[in-house]
Amino acid sequence: MTLPKRSPLYLGFDLSTQQLKGLAVNSDLKAEHEVKFDFDADAKGFSVKKGVLTNDAEHEVFAPLAMWLQAIDVILQRFKNDGMDFSRVRGISGAGMQHGSVYWSEAGIRALGSLDDAFGLEEQLANAFSHPYSPNWQDASTQEQCDIFDSHLGNEYLLADITGSKAHHRFTGPQILRFRTKYPEKYVNTSRICLVSSFLASIFLGRIAPIDKSDVCGMNLWDIRAGMWSEQLLALTAGSSDTSDLKRKLGAADVPDDGGTFLGRISPYFVRRYGFDHSCAIIPCTGDNPSTILALPLHASDAIVSLGTSTTFLMSTPHYKPHPAVHFMNHPTSAGYMFMLCYKNGGLAREQVRDSLPPSSDSSNAWQTFNDVATSTPPMGQSSDLASDMRVGLFFPRPEIVPNVRAGTWRFSYKPDINMLVPASDTNWHRPQDDARAIVESQFLSLRLRSRDLVESPNGSHAQLPPQPRRIYLVGGGSRNAAIAKIAGEVLGGWEGVYRLDVGENACALGAAYKAVWAVERKPDQSFQELIGGKWREEDFVAKIAEGYQEGTFERYGPAVEGLALAEKEVLKGQKNP
Numbered sequence: 001m002t003l004p005k006r007s008p009l010y011l012g013f014d015l016s017t018q019q020l021k022g023l024a025v026n027s028d029l030k031a032e033h034e035v036k037f038d039f040d041a042d043a044k045g046f047s048v049k050k051g052v053l054t055n056d057a058e059h060e061v062f063a064p065l066a067m068w069l070q071a072i073d074v075i076l077q078r079f080k081n082d083g084m085d086f087s088r089v090r091g092i093s094g095a096g097m098q099h100g101s102v103y104w105s106e107a108g109i110r111a112l113g114s115l116d117d118a119f120g121l122e123e124q125l126a127n128a129f130s131h132p133y134s135p136n137w138q139d140a141s142t143q144e145q146c147d148i149f150d151s152h153l154g155n156e157y158l159l160a161d162i163t164g165s166k167a168h169h170r171f172t173g174p175q176i177l178r179f180r181t182k183y184p185e186k187y188v189n190t191s192r193i194c195l196v197s198s199f200l201a202s203i204f205l206g207r208i209a210p211i212d213k214s215d216v217c218g219m220n221l222w223d224i225r226a227g228m229w230s231e232q233l234l235a236l237t238a239g240s241s242d243t244s245d246l247k248r249k250l251g252a253a254d255v256p257d258d259g260g261t262f263l264g265r266i267s268p269y270f271v272r273r274y275g276f277d278h279s280c281a282i283i284p285c286t287g288d289n290p291s292t293i294l295a296l297p298l299h300a301s302d303a304i305v306s307l308g309t310s311t312t313f314l315m316s317t318p319h320y321k322p323h324p325a326v327h328f329m330n331h332p333t334s335a336g337y338m339f340m341l342c343y344k345n346g347g348l349a350r351e352q353v354r355d356s357l358p359p360s361s362d363s364s365n366a367w368q369t370f371n372d373v374a375t376s377t378p379p380m381g382q383s384s385d386l387a388s389d390m391r392v393g394l395f396f397p398r399p400e401i402v403p404n405v406r407a408g409t410w411r412f413s414y415k416p417d418i419n420m421l422v423p424a425s426d427t428n429w430h431r432p433q434d435d436a437r438a439i440v441e442s443q444f445l446s447l448r449l450r451s452r453d454l455v456e457s458p459n460g461s462h463a464q465l466p467p468q469p470r471r472i473y474l475v476g477g478g479s480r481n482a483a484i485a486k487i488a489g490e491v492l493g494g495w496e497g498v499y500r501l502d503v504g505e506n507a508c509a510l511g512a513a514y515k516a517v518w519a520v521e522r523k524p525d526q527s528f529q530e531l532i533g534g535k536w537r538e539e540d541f542v543a544k545i546a547e548g549y550q551e552g553t554f555e556r557y558g559p560a561v562e563g564l565a566l567a568e569k570e571v572l573k574g575q576k577n578p
Contacts, residue, residue: 006088009033010520012513013075013094014506015200016288017063017136018051020071023509024084027517029535034506035078037071039063044070052136059140062133065102066126072203073120076274086275091516092204092266093283095291095508096196098218099170103131103179104208106191113206115269121203130189131179134196137170145174149220152236156324162230163220164328173220176246177237193249195219197285205282206267210254214338215287217329221250224320224330224337227257259284259333260519260528283519285512289314289340290332294511295503296473296541297533300336301455303469304501305447305488307478311346313447315339315469317454325402326450333515333528341450343402346443347478349395353439356432370436371483377437379490379553380414380560381429390414391429392421392563393438394571402446403568410571411438414563421566440484444491445557445564452561458495468493468549473501473542485546491557494548503541 007026014021018040024033037043039051046067047053054061079086104112108128115124126132135141149167150156156166167174172195180187192208195216201209216222221237223230229252234243247253266280286294289312293304298316306312318336322328327340353370360369381391394410411424411431455467472494478484479500489498503510517535518528 008090009088010516011092012509014508015096021509025513033084037075061136061138069122091281091520093512093516094200094285095512098287100134100196102194102199103190104192105130117272130186140169142174145177160322160324166324171220201285212284212286214290214330214332286332288508291508291511295507297529304473306476308476311343313341344398353435374436387417395439416559440487471496472498489546489548497548498546500545
């Protein structure tokens, strides 16, 4: 009797701040197993809160590496308990929170390559590092180093032009510079430096894996146009014109151009301990944000807007147009780029406006009241005269990154015919009712302002339309709000519409699993979009929730973009000259 051929599985991992998640999909992209390890709830022996430890005196936020090893041990056991047959797994990839660094000792690397399958990873590798912690993306201890990075090439614009971003506290280059000066002996004893993503790949590979071509762009060390490390920035970080030691630590010759590169077979340790097939391929792991855009076969100029406590905007683009206010990275699977905006003020700012509204007699639901007020207010609060004043507001309960301003709320009346702002008065801005639409418009206008040079007019029958995204995909809690979705389409456009993308809480792990499918199953020169797009069942994950481009309304917001830009300049000017 011939046994039926077993279908292959592909594993995707997501090592985030608070959890390690694992997801197994089959060749048809259907999830067969999902497991997770919550650091606060499940970790033994680590007094973490929300996955991290803190040193408030120095604004440090970091995670114990031994805890991550424990999580990998446990999550593989949970896969086993869930009935997964590891011998079916043909490929593994993963996602790691961006920017975090891991410092391996030489003895630790030797231990990684000679693991005993009778013992777990934590038991054998807990002391494998020259420093037992990894800085978290929330770490804010590197202001001095960021100032040095921003000025080293001349200014933050020049740094962003080369590396895709200005200096940020969390970025790896400033973090390594601080580590070298704070812990000089540990730095000398560091044999290799990994990102969180390459740390994860290294564990499964049994040797140090190269840094991924997209995640390397979150370090302030990689020259994106040249496709190589910046000698000037390496010298700054190393504290010497001789960068050879730092290059060796980073594995400088090893950043592959192909995001689907075969790094090698899985470590024999996992074959013996869990029953993986020895031919299982390890694929480069990438950052959490790059992995998110792989959770669906995104077209160029499609945009993902994550509407959570913060707001994140992601777009795949063939254009490289860096600016200090945004992030550019290599696309994790294609020859193009990905564009990213991160805002601190998202859901919290909307909720504050919601809570300020008087209760409606028609509804006890505060969000319904917010929605009714927002959708009953005309765009930008204008009358039918398109030359009339527009309401432009900035709502920042927390200090904002984009633009870089202090916490506060500012309301203006913008005169589009003469491009002039005046402070709003009680007669032309009725608070708090007018805030409801204004805050949603303000958040989406900021996205449109900063992405307008990246979008193009569509081809074919829609070629007469103005430049805009093809689709707007909303994710996160705010994606379930009909009023927010409606205003998103009015402001941002999206000639195919506004969609809600629902992949649960596993977008990063799912993107990593899809990356493994593509890397193993692709034909020569077959793109990620071609292979995954051919398998992906849109109806399982995506629903159209609002119209996108609306003729007249979209154009009406064009002057409003200029009004928002002027408002930001005014606030920044007032911040410099109080």
